[in-house]
Amino acid sequence: MxxxxxxxxxxxxxxxxxxxxxxxxxxxxxxxxxxxxxxxxxxxxxxxxxxxxxxxxxxxxxxxxxxxxxxxxxxxxxxxxxxxxxxxxxxxTRRMDTVRVDPAARTAWFAAGARWERVVPEAARHGLAPLNGSAPQVGAVSYTLGGGLGLLSRQYGYAADHVRSIDLVTADGRLRTVTAAGDPELFWGLRGGAAALGVVTGMEVELFPVERIYGGGLMFDTDLVDDLLETYLRWTETVPEQLTSSLGLVPMPDVPAVPKALRGRFVAHVRIAYTGDPADGERLVAPLRAVGPRLTDRLGDMPYRESGRIYSDPTTPHSYRGDNALLGELDAQRLRTVVELAGPGSALPNVIQVRHLGGALGRPPAEPNAVGHRGARYLLSVLGMPREGGVEELRAVQRRAFEAVAPVTLGRSLNFLYAQGNADRDTTARGSAVRGVYEPADLERLARLKAALDPTDLFRHNYRVIATS
Ligand SMILES: Cc1cc2nc3c(=O)[nH]c(=O)nc-3n(C[C@H](O)[C@H](O)[C@H](O)COP(=O)(O)OP(=O)(O)OC[C@H]3O[C@@H](n4cnc5c(N)ncnc54)[C@H](O)[C@@H]3O)c2cc1C
Structure with a gap:
């Protein structure tokens, strides 16, 4: 001290x-x-x-x-x-896990430490759903502050687009409730850039009338990856906004919790959430099933309360590094290159995910916010577990993979930066992890908010927002 x-x-x-x-x-x-x-x-x-x-x-x-x-x-x-x-x-903040649902207003208020696994069931008791993401264990507040790309996001947009109010402690120690009417500029910046501006103690968000979905996943052997990449990308151009999906190439851990047939294998996993009629869902996914035999086929009508099993993300703490790119377009050949460089056959295999964007994600929200690059059609994320002392070699593999999509990259998503660090301890955003997360004008606008609210950069152990000049 x-x-x-x-x-x-x-x-x-x-x-x-x-x-x-x-x-x-x-x-x-x-x-x-x-x-x-x-x-x-x-x-x-x-x-x-x-x-x-x-x-x-x-x-x-x-x-x-x-x-x-x-x-x-x-x-x-x-x-x-x-x-x-x-x-x-x-x-x-993990002790601060209060969740309150107001079914009449269709809103939820949750405290800073609440995980989606507490919010989703509370909302489901009233036939409602929040805009949660793939992993129930993720914190609802930070996920939402960083954009929040959810299971229903093509239909409803980013979680950050549906925030009503934010309780924030600023660098002066004041606790304020920030709303669009009361403090429009701060409300704009918090949704996308909050961690740089203060500590959020709770927030109120909208809920949606989604009780059941047609959802789950299809797992294929990587022998079929070539066909699947091509089919999946073509298929995303045809599906309605009520269908949100992703394709992941995932090394399954060799542990007893994983079904025997999948242990230690690399699999291709298509994940789906569709809010329409289950019979339509079956028809919509037929082209994917036609790619070939599935290692597992767990698609069907399900309660939204169980949406955590769509991805079945890992729940055991571990070490990982990763990055992402928001893409204006993506063709199978480019994606194949990414897979060759960083996927199953590479020296350092990564989890490669392509999330289908568009729909409501592409439209400006009712209350504008700092979440950028709404023209992106896909989010590519590459994430791996470094070997002992091997962070730099892993980063090098990931960098090469992102170079392959550089010509179609619009920017990055804050939520899918994994331990990227704040390389720049200097005064500009050159080399900063948040470079590319915001549109240039938005970054300057956020930096002005930051300078006014936190002139000494008290909150510098979060991703930092720094002016570009
Ligand atoms: C397995 C997995 C699955 C994921 N799935 C998705 C997904 O589907 N969609 C998506 O959009 N993202 C997803 N993410 C990313 C996730 O939303 C972000 O990493 C998010 O920041 C995690 O929040 P946390 O509170 O759980 O983590 P933490 O590590 O506790 O918080 C992350 C950062 O957020 C900031 N922060 C935390 N709490 C506050 C606060 N109260 N006030 C201000 N700043 C705060 C801090 O800078 C902190 O370092 C996933 C991540 C993982 C690991």
Whole structure:
């Protein structure tokens, strides 16, 4: 800690008196567990961690850090940590997991640490659905702040497009409720750029009348990948907006939790959520089934409450690095090149995913926000698990894969940057992970908000928004 707080224990005790959750220093029992998250390749090693139990704890922690010039990081579940942060103050929000649904207004309010696995069932009790993504364990707040590309997104748009209000603690320690009417500029920037602007303690979002869907997945052997890539891309041009899908090339882990037939294999997995009639769903997916025999075929009518099984994303914490590109177009030949460079046959195989965009994602929302590149038709993400000491070799493979799609790349999605870090500790956005996430004018607009609200860059342990000049 800096000179103004010579005795860290004394300082922590002072903070502990003001917050309900734990305040822990390195070496304290529970410190490591309080800092740990899903991403194990990015270690948070703060000088002090606060396990916030309520909004007032967040306010006290931010004020404490600001008074001492300590950089602040926030972590809910640890699925999207930007970088290994040393020193400073980390605010853990997992104790703040309240979820309230108002069925008449079709809205939900959730606190900073609530995961989708708490929000989805609460909404489902009223026949409603939020705009959650593939993994139930992901935190609902950060997912939404970063855009939020969900299972129903072609029909309804980004999760960030359907936020009603955001409770935010700014660098001055103030807790404010930000709405479109009350503070339009901040409301615009939070939805897309929030982590740079403050700590969100809760938010209210819209829910949608979706109780059941035709959904699930088809798994194919990678022998069929060539045909499948071609068929899938052609097929996405024909499907209605009520159908949201993706294609993933996934190395299945060799562990007992995975069905025997799939263990240790690379599979091609098409994931589907369709809100129309199940019989129409069957007709719509016929061209995909026609590609060949499936290793598994789990498509059918299902309650939305169980939507977490569509992707069956991993739930065990592990180390991963990844990046993404929002693409204006994609043809099978280009995708094949990506697969050759970074897929099953490459020296360092990655999970390669193509998410079909368009529909409502391509239209401006009722209340504009900082989520950019709405003209993108696909999102390509490449994610791998580095070998011991092998982060750079993995990054090199991923960089080559993205070079193959550079001519059709419009930008990047904040949510699908995995441990990209804040390479730039200088004053410009050159080399920054967020470069390409925002439209240039939006980045400047966000940087102005940042300069006004957080002039000392207190929140610099998150992805940083920095002016380009
Ligand atoms: C398996 C998996 C599946 C995913 N699926 C999807 C998907 O389908 N669609 C999609 O859009 N994204 C998806 N993501 C990305 C995910 O939405 C982002 O990584 C998101 O940031 C994770 O939020 P978290 O709270 O769970 O993670 P955390 O790592 O706890 O938070 C990530 C970052 O968000 C910021 N943050 C967290 N809480 C707050 C807060 N209260 N106030 C301000 N800033 C905060 C911090 O900078 C923090 O470092 C997926 C990620 C994984 C690992």
């Amino acid at each position: 800096p000179a103004s707080a010579p005795d860290p224990t004394e300082a922590a005790l002072e903070l502990a008196r003001r917050v309900r959750g734990p305040v822990l220093l390195p070496g304290d029992e529970g410190f490591a567990a309080e800092c740990a998250g899903f991403q194990t390749g990015v270690r948070q090693e703060p000088a002090v961690v606060v396990g916030a139990a309520q909004a007032a704890d967040v306010q006290a922690a931010v004020a404490f850090a600001a008074a001492r010039g300590l950089p602040v990081g926030v972590r809910a579940t640890g699925h999207g940590l930007p970088e290994a942060a040393r020193g400073g103050l980390l605010i853990g």
